[in-house]
Amino acid sequence: MKKAIFCILLLLAGALACIFIQRGARRMPDALSVIHNRKSVRHFTGAPVSRADLDIILKAAMAAPTAVNMQPWSFISITDRKILDSLSGVLPYAKMLDKAGAAIVVCAVPAKAFRSSAEIAVIDSTCAGENILLAVEAMGLGAVWTGVYPEKDRMDAVRSLLGVPDDIIPLNVIPIGYPTSQDKPKDKFKAKNIHWERW
Amino acid sequence: MKKAIFCILLLLAGALACIFIQRGARRMPDALSVIHNRKSVRHFTGAPVSRADLDIILKAAMAAPTAVNMQPWSFISITDRKILDSLSGVLPYAKMLDKAGAAIVVCAVPAKAFRSSAEIAVIDSTCAGENILLAVEAMGLGAVWTGVYPEKDRMDAVRSLLGVPDDIIPLNVIPIGYPTSQDKPKDKFKAKNIHWERW
Numbered sequence A, B: 001m002k003k004a005i006f007c008i009l010l011l012l013a014g015a016l017a018c019i020f021i022q023r024g025a026r027r028m029p030d031a032l033s034v035i036h037n038r039k040s041v042r043h044f045t046g047a048p049v050s051r052a053d054l055d056i057i058l059k060a061a062m063a064a065p066t067a068v069n070m071q072p073w074s075f076i077s078i079t080d081r082k083i084l085d086s087l088s089g090v091l092p093y094a095k096m097l098d099k100a101g102a103a104i105v106v107c108a109v110p111a112k113a114f115r116s117s118a119e120i121a122v123i124d125s126t127c128a129g130e131n132i133l134l135a136v137e138a139m140g141l142g143a144v145w146t147g148v149y150p151e152k153d154r155m156d157a158v159r160s161l162l163g164v165p166d167d168i169i170p171l172n173v174i175p176i177g178y179p180t181s182q183d184k185p186k187d188k189f190k191a192k193n194i195h196w197e198r199w
Helices: A002-024 A029-035 A051-061 A081-090 A116-140 A152-162 B003-023 B032-036 B051-061 B081-090 B120-136 B152-162
Strands: A073-078 A102-108 A172-177 A194-196 B073-078 B102-108 B172-177 B193-196
Touching: A002 B003, A002 B152, A029 A116, A029 B051, A029 B102, A029 B120, A029 B152, A051 A073, A051 A116, A051 B032, A073 A081, A073 B073, A081 A102, A081 A152, A102 B172, A116 B032, A116 B120, A194 B120, B032 B120, B051 B073, B051 B102, B073 B081, B073 B120, B073 B172, B081 B102, B081 B152, B102 B120
Parallel strands: A073 B193, A194 B073
Antiparallel strands: A073 A102, A102 A172, B073 B102, B102 B172
């Protein structure tokens, strides 16, 4: 009897060790959880974001769908404190850049888009922008889409500060950083926004 | 000595049992893998897609970011074979609808958008569309964004067939189904599309 209990305890110890070892590894959360846990993070600790993490985020951005594989996008990746603070100064809805560790500006490039369409360049670049937000969430970082396009004054401010040519559309500024955890996801599900079969 | 070997074997047996049990559960792939494995699936087996799966996909759509939480989107979820085939007949780039198990039409609703902006309605709805593509990939299904907006003739065809009002923008038609596995993801990473600090 004592031997049987000893054996069961040893089996359980093996299982526990296995669970413990697996938890130690850097495990990425599953995609549906990330989609639902993504939130607009506006409060950052001020800690820097590594170049290695930005590389992972930018790779995720370029995995977005794009009409006829034209890839009409370009990304400005910013870690320079002075530039982040200058952007914070000129963009009323991006004040949190002063505590972000980095920022990515997603730019749409109409000349590269299918049929040189500005609308398609914006759609493809928006998909890249959503991938950035989801990759950031998956990595335990935080971000928020602060809109630039279609507001002319904001586009002018970003073009002027970052040297973006006139034929390129700065779509947004996405501050990225370590979240203080006070921002929470919103439940936006509404059954009335679904039509079945026809409108 | 024999007892020590016996104990080690029991520990290993416990660990193996733990791994075996975990593999049996339906595990979702991690978000970064899903972002990179998402591909335009244009070849489907013809098998139907369940209402339960469409509910999961539509919930993921509505978790998208949206300016000032206005949610200027609406979704037409289609499983009716006749409607799928009719859409396949009128949309030159959506012929694969004849083998898809379902389709979702993402609609942008300018009247509901921040500042009633059509551009912002399209951006928010595009983020919802990208969430749909990623949720589909995470679930082992396949999908492809077939563009409707900004092509006037395609928008007219979709509006007419599905009864979509004139002030609503049908952004795309996304056929969804079980992939035959012949479609593969593309590597679109280009270092030259990244600017560091300034354009």
